[in-house]
Amino acid sequence: MSRLNEMRRKLLNWRVNWEIFQRIFPHLNKKADNGYPFDTDNTMTRLHIRNNLELGLNVNRLREVAGQLPKAYGEAFSYVAFRDLNDRIKAYIEIAEERVHPESVNPRLVANKA
Numbered sequence: 001m002s003r004l005n006e007m008r009r010k011l012l013n014w015r016v017n018w019e020i021f022q023r024i025f026p027h028l029n030k031k032a033d034n035g036y037p038f039d040t041d042n043t044m045t046r047l048h049i050r051n052n053l054e055l056g057l058n059v060n061r062l063r064e065v066a067g068q069l070p071k072a073y074g075e076a077f078s079y080v081a082f083r084d085l086n087d088r089i090k091a092y093i094e095i096a097e098e099r100v101h102p103e104s105v106n107p108r109l110v111a112n113k114a
Contacts, residue, residue, distance in 0.1 A: 013095050059085070 026032040028041065038044040066078045 009091050009094065012091050016092075016095060 023034045024036065027034040027036050028039070028044070038047055062081060063078070066074045066081065068074070069077060
């Protein structure tokens, strides 16, 4: 990973965690009103499902609109757009994977005595 990509990923990681811990959790716990369109876990879940569906629709719409561009420009535009979107999604996946707890623990790595 290039130095610039590593810095971008660290910045994204910081931004995501800052929003979760400093804005979303206080908002859900009624300690702050940070203007989110949800006030419960269930509402937030419904909204993230809707955003997921909307993402799929937007990707299809991008493909349709790019297909209406002049051929060479549309192909180049699609390459740039989908490369960028794919890179961003991969960065989110990497952040999430770092937060997943392992399914099993290697017993050799567990301390026997305190």
